[in-house]
Amino acid sequence: xxxxxxxxTGGLLFLSQTLFAQTEEVPALNSGNTAWILAATMLxxxxxxxxxxxxxxxxxxxxxxxxxxxxxxxLTAVITVEWIIYGxxxxxxxxxxxxxxxxxxxxxxxxxxxxxxKDALTSGNIPEVLFAxxxxxxxxxxxxxxxxxxxxxxxxxxxxxxxxxxxIFVYNPMAHWVWGGGWMQQMGAIxxxxxxxxxxxxxxSALVMAVMLGKRKGYGTSMMIPHNIPFVVLGTALLxxxxxxxxxxxxxxxxxxxxxxxxxxxxxxxxxxTTWMTLEWILNKKxxxxxxxxxxxxxxxxxxxxxxxxxxxxxxxxxxxxxxxCYTFVAYIKPKLKYDDSLDAFGVHGVGxxxxxxxxxxxxxxxxxxxxxxxxxxxxxxHQLGVQAVVNLTAVVFSAVMTFILFKxxxxxxxxxxxxxxxxxxxxxxxHGEIGYGDNE
Numbered sequence: 001x002x003x004x005x006x007x008x009t010g011g012l013l014f015l016s017q018t019l020f021a022q023t024e025e026v027p028a029l030n031s032g033n034t035a036w037i038l039a040a041t042m043l044x045x046x047x048x049x050x051x052x053x054x055x056x057x058x059x060x061x062x063x064x065x066x067x068x069x070x071x072x073x074x075l076t077a078v079i080t081v082e083w084i085i086y087g088x089x090x091x092x093x094x095x096x097x098x099x100x101x102x103x104x105x106x107x108x109x110x111x112x113x114x115x116x117x118k119d120a121l122t123s124g125n126i127p128e129v130l131f132a133x134x135x136x137x138x139x140x141x142x143x144x145x146x147x148x149x150x151x152x153x154x155x156x157x158x159x160x161x162x163x164x165x166x167x168i169f170v171y172n173p174m175a176h177w178v179w180g181g182g183w184m185q186q187m188g189a190i191x192x193x194x195x196x197x198x199x200x201x202x203x204x205s206a207l208v209m210a211v212m213l214g215k216r217k218g219y220g221t222s223m224m225i226p227h228n229i230p231f232v233v234l235g236t237a238l239l240x241x242x243x244x245x246x247x248x249x250x251x252x253x254x255x256x257x258x259x260x261x262x263x264x265x266x267x268x269x270x271x272x273x274t275t276w277m278t279l280e281w282i283l284n285k286k287x288x289x290x291x292x293x294x295x296x297x298x299x300x301x302x303x304x305x306x307x308x309x310x311x312x313x314x315x316x317x318x319x320x321x322x323x324x325x326c327y328t329f330v331a332y333i334k335p336k337l338k339y340d341d342s343l344d345a346f347g348v349h350g351v352g353x354x355x356x357x358x359x360x361x362x363x364x365x366x367x368x369x370x371x372x373x374x375x376x377x378x379x380x381x382x383h384q385l386g387v388q389a390v391v392n393l394t395a396v397v398f399s400a401v402m403t404f405i406l407f408k409x410x411x412x413x414x415x416x417x418x419x420x421x422x423x424x425x426x427x428x429x430x431x432h433g434e435i436g437y438g439d440n441e
Contacts, residue, residue: 030125036254037126037134043245044137048144049076051238055297056148058231059290059343061224063426064152065231065436071159075144078160079167083136085112090172091135091180103183106176124252134249135175142171142198148343149206150213150416153423156431158416162406166205170402174201174395188384189391190364190374192261193250195305195357196395203350204399206341212407213416215340217423229289236293240269243300247307260368261307264315265300271319272299279327298326298348302356306363309374314363322355354392361388 053072057065079087088110095107110116113132120128143163150159175197177184184196191197216224226232248262276295281287302322303315310318330347341347361384364376377385410416422430429435 027121027125029121029127030253032254033124033252034126034130036258037124037130037249037252040245040249041130041134041137043242044134044141044249045076045242046238047242047246048072048137048141051235051242052141052144052147053235054231055235055239055293056151056343058228058233058235059148059226060151061426062227062437063428063435065227065428066434067156067427067431068147068151070156070432071147072144074160075147075163076140078164079140079143080136082164082167083139084132087139087167087172088113088132088135090168091175092132094181103181103186104176105173106180122252126252131252134252138194138198138246139167139171139175142194142202143167145199145202145345145349146206146209148345149210149341151342152427153213153216153342153418154427155415155418156427157414158410161414162410162416165406165410166403169406170205170399171197171201174398178391184391184394187391188374188387190309190360190384190388191305191357191391192308192360193247193304195301195353195360196392199301199304199349199353200357200392200395201399203346203348203353204396205403206345207339207350208400208403209407210341210346211339212404216342217420219340220338226290232290232293236296239300240296243269243304247304251308257308257368260311264310264312265303265307267312268303268315268319268322269296269299271316272296272302272323275320275323276327279324283331294330294344294348295323295327298322298352301349301352302359304353305357306360309360309364309369309376311363311365311367314359314365314378317363318356318359321359322352325355326352354396357392358385358388361385 049072053069056068056072060068089108090106093106093108093110095109096105113129116128116132118127118129122128122131143166146163146166173182176182178189178191178197179185184191189196218224243265244262247265248258251257251261273292273296276298277287277292280291299319299322302318303310306314306318326348329351330344334341334344334347360376362376362378364374364381364384365379366373366375369375374384375381407416418427418430426435
């Protein structure tokens with residue numbers, strides 16, 4: 001009798017487990033989300049190449065246009081290689097997860113995308129290889145933003161070595177802390193698409209590089225006006241377009257959150273561009289094309305950390321405040337400090353990124369995040385504002401110290417500043433042996 005009972009019990013157990021296994025949901029590829037992130041990845045690619053290349057290329061003197069464009073092209077290639085081999089695992093690897101070291105760096109289990117096949121899925125049920133490539137575009141554009149600080153006076157070899165080291169020792173740790181399970185993410189920091197990881201990180205490094213590299217020859221006494229403003233407009237348009245993938249794609253799903261991020265990105269940018277133009281019109285009597293383009297980029301920068309948590313009202317105020325603060329810094333504070341940030345990489349990305357990151361802690365709302373989601377001081381959660389302040393001030397210090405160290409290492413090994421005669425004839429000829437136009441006057 002006991003044997004029969006055991007047999008029946010065992011059979012029922014086996015049957016129940018089989019039925020449970022059949023009804024258990026197996027993650028399946030979401031083709032809609034996958035299609036959207038494929039498109040978003042291409043949009044983010046446009047931001048660096050050709051968007052930033054045209055934006056920065058148009059703002060320098062004609063004898064340096066190719067040097068800036070070359071820097072954007074080479075970073076697209078070289079940082080992609082670094083990211084696939086090491087960067088992705090350093091940010092999103094899990095082999096060190098759980099210990100204190102796992103809060104600093106991701107681990108080596110995904111070195112060279114090891115173990116990630118075409119069927120592996122991540123958030124939003126999209127292929128992990130696609131997620132890796134999407135994040136790769138963020139890793140590419142971040143050091144490219146720093147280019148604006150040292151344009152027209154840096155050695156190509158020194159620039160290249162510094163950028164690779166910066167990606168490994170500055171970008172990757174910061175991205176892990178905020179997005180890969182590190183200590184900033186555990187604190188509850190909000191950085192939806194890169195206010196801290198991308199813009200504060202790059203902006204502070206830009207300031208350190210500009211100060212340590214020194215001013216361009218003739219800075220403050222010679223005219224150093226943009227050589228091709230239509231290039232700047234084209235670059236702005238491509239950046240504005242690409243930013244929709246940057247922000248709206250960061251939720252990794254084709255849903256209402258992506259639609260809201262799309263909306264607030266466009267609104268904040270429009271408000272910032274209009275505000276900058278108005279300030280110029282009132283204070284300088286004429287609105288400029290460079291001005292409205294710079295204002296648009298400041299708005300894009302500031303809304304980036306907040307795009308997944310603020311509504312239309314929040315984005316309006318973020319666009320407004322970012323334009324006022326960045327304009328004040330670029331037009332009044334920078335001239336008094338007398339450092340040469342060639343294309344205002346710090347004044348727009350560093351300052352704008354910090355403004356946006358802090359205001360995220362003010363305007364984040366559960367109307368967007370949902371019940372139980374994070375919200376800001378305006379809605380009663382002052383703790384979130386404190387978290388944003390601590391995290392982003394820490395990011396400022398980390399980026400500044402690491403950039404200082406890397407600058408010293410690279411400058412002592414291959415050198416960073418071009419000789420004066422090379423600067424005078426232009427980096428296009430001295431560093432690359434080419435000219436951008438039929439003549440180089």
